[in-house]
Amino acid sequence: MKKRSIRLAASLCALSCAAFFAATLGSLVHPPFTSTANAAETPTPLLTDTALLQHGANLAAIGDCVVCHTANRSAPFAGDRPLDTPFGTIYSTNITPDRKTGIGDWTLSDFTRSMRRGVARDGHLLYPAFPYPHFTHMTDTDIAALYVYLMSRDAVQSTAPANRLTFPFSVRPLIAAWNLFFLHPGVEVNGEAPAEPATHDAQLIRGKYLIDGPAHCAACHTPTNLLGAEKRGDAFDGNVIEGWEAPALTTLLSAPEPWTHDQLAAYLRTGFADQHGAAAGPMRAVTQSLTNASDADIDAMATYLLSLQKPAETSRRESSKATQQTAQANMNNIGNGATLFSAACASCHATNAPMTTLGSRPSLALGTAVNAHDPRNALRMILDGIPTDRSTRAAFMPGFADTFTNAQIADLAAYLRSTFSSQPAWTLDEADVERLRKESHEP
Ligand code: HEC
Ligand code: HEC
Ligand code: HEC
Structure with a gap:
């Protein structure tokens, strides 16, 4: 951990010089934004064009804009959702058409610039937690459709809390250096959307x-x-x-x-x-x-x-018959895990469990979680489960974070691995489970 931050600091020193250079260069190439630059262009979205709106809605769904930009379900796109990054917490912003706190005053070219270059209307640089390094590849037509769709949403007044980032990531102008190295801007496409899939x-x-x-x-x-x-x-x-x-x-x-x-x-x-x-x-x-x-x-x-x-x-699919791996794993742990499994999990996961008729629930053996090299998702699944959601068809699994101790969860994982996978046993103990418990996560 320590090593990592030192290396990080070193590369950041190099980056900050580059950033300074880039920012200076950037302001020469792209003069700093002034609000008069777009004064002639007022936001006049075609909110009545249903085909365009539908096109925008489809792209918003594909881009999961609402996922990151919604903290409160009753206020979609109003932002405030904390996103945990290795550098600290970044809050998504309000992209509803509210004029004061959202993007209601943004013109299409302001919006396009943010999607292509990660620059906000007032000229500040946006963090790449906002996936503009991908959105930059969208066609102008598609960006315009998204714009019209967002402008047709309900305006909500809401301002995101300040980000909590570690220094030097808290210094926005450094993003210029990041962009210099890592943003590969898309081609400005003025033509039609890509061809309809036929062939x-x-x-x-x-x-x-x-x-x-x-x-x-x-x-x-x-x-x-x-x-x-x-x-x-x-x-x-x-x-x-x-x-x-x-x-x-x-x-x-x-x-x-x-x-x-x-x-x-x-x-x-x-x-x-x-x-x-x-x-x-x-x-x-x-x-x-x-x-x-x-x-x-x-x-x-x-x-x-x-x-x-x-x-x-x-080799990943064929049972390597090295199921002798169980010999290495502690048989006691697996035994404890088996007892816990029959008490807490078998009603849903045992072969022919009565609840397997609820939705399509394949054997655990077919999933990636128990077969993965890293036990992370199997542990995450036991800790967090799958929350219920009224809007989707039944896939519910209770989280067991409060039910089981770290040792019990490690035993359960050892049992799952030995029973449902032919991959070598995981080496994991209580400390690994504790570490995952503490990690930020998304249930
Ligand atoms: C992975 C999470 C994530 C997704 C997905 C996402 N955004 Fe964002 N977006 C953010 C974050 C975080 C910010 C704020 C960045 C900052 O403050 O530096 C942001 C900022 C923005 C901004 C700038 C707003 C402002 O106030 O400066 C716009 C515009 C935007 N997003 C549009 C979209 C659109 C359109 C989509 C879907 C196509 C989308 N975003 C999808 C995380 C996301
Ligand atoms: C109420 C039913 C229910 C109970 C009880 C339950 N699960 Fe699940 N579990 C599910 C559903 C539904 C899924 C998602 C469908 C799937 O992936 O098989 C799932 C998925 C999983 C997965 C991920 C499979 C994959 O690869 O995607 C693991 C691992 C798992 N459960 C372990 C457990 C363990 C261990 C227990 C007991 C501590 C348990 N489950 C208890 C319903 C349940
Ligand atoms: C916000 C992060 C995130 C984004 C964006 C994302 N994924 Fe995933 N994806 C995950 C995680 C985490 C898992 C593992 C979850 C699980 O197994 O239940 C996963 C699992 C999958 C799986 C199952 C893999 C397996 O072996 O079981 C597929 C397929 C997949 N993603 C495809 C996609 C595609 C295609 C996209 C873009 C449309 C996408 N993902 C976007 C995080 C993401």
Whole structure:
């Protein structure tokens, strides 16, 4: 931990020099924003164009704008939601059309600039927790549709609390350096939206556009460097985000049951798929938002995802018969875990459990959590469960954080691993569970 902050400090020193340079250079290239620059352009969104509104609504669903920008369900898009980053807490801002506290006074070009370059209307730089490094790839037409959609929402008066970031991340102008290195601005496209998916190729192109642009899947699924920027060479190789592991999206063919196009589409659209675990943690909110996306776009994303797959690793699927691993794991722990499992989990998870008829609940053996190299998501699942949500079909699992001790949870995990997976035993103890308990997370 210590080592990490020292390295971080060193790279930041280098960065701050670069930032100063970039900020100076930046103000030469792009003169500082003055409010008169856009005086002639007043916000006159086409709020009556239903096709455009629908187009914007679809993109907002794909971009999960409402997920990050809503703290209080009765005030969608009003911001205030705290986002935990390795550098501290950032609050999302109010993007309702309220003129004082939201973006009601923003022109389309103000909005476009924020989406493409991460610059707010008054000229301050926005943190890349706002996924503008992805939104920058959206077409002008799509950004305009989003703008019109947001402007048609209810205005809410609300101002986000101040961010709580550690120094030097609290210094906004440093973002200029970050952008210099890590923002790869999109091409300003004035033309039409990409072609409708008709052929397989068109679907691939559309899927890539959506996944890299508005859907910003890599923001969670790609490993990041010390400054929180995605490592482009390792795209979609998995990352830890908000206390959960966002698994690699390049090894979907190595799952116990290789993912099919239809399973992926179903998972993205509903959070469920035959033969795979349900979406939980931060992925759940993503799928809840994607429920409102068009079927054609979901299909296009599934098609593109499948094109990213590495050849299946048979070793991950075949039982290596090294189930002798259990010998290494403490049989006592597994025994304790088995007792706890039959008391607390079997009603839902045992084969032929009466509750397996409730929704589609595949065997735990098919999910990524118990087969993953890292026990994180299995532990996270036991601690947090899956909260109920009246708006979706039943997938509820109680959290057991308050029911079980750290030792009991570690025993349960050891039992799950030995029973439902042929992968080598996890080495984990109470301290690992305690660490996850304390981590910020998203139930
Ligand atoms: C992962 C979380 C996240 C998602 C998803 C997200 N935003 Fe944001 N957004 C933020 C945060 C955090 C900020 C504030 C950044 C700051 O203050 O530096 C922000 C700021 C903004 C701003 C600048 C507002 C201002 O007051 O300066 C706009 C505009 C915006 N977002 C639009 C959108 C749109 C449109 C979408 C969906 C296409 C979206 N955001 C999706 C986190 C998110
Ligand atoms: C806010 C972070 C976040 C975003 C954005 C996100 N994911 Fe995820 N994703 C996760 C996490 C965390 C998990 C693991 C949760 C679980 O297994 O229940 C996950 C799981 C998945 C899985 C299941 C993988 C498996 O092996 O079981 C797929 C498929 C997936 N995501 C695809 C996507 C796609 C496609 C997008 C973009 C449309 C996306 N994700 C955007 C965080 C995210
Ligand atoms: C009320 C029913 C219920 C109970 C009780 C329950 N679960 Fe679950 N569990 C679910 C549902 C629903 C899911 C999501 C569907 C899925 O992924 O299989 C789930 C998913 C999981 C997963 C993730 C599977 C994956 O790879 O995505 C794990 C691990 C898990 N449960 C472990 C446990 C353990 C351990 C217990 C007991 C301490 C338990 N569950 C108790 C309903 C339940």
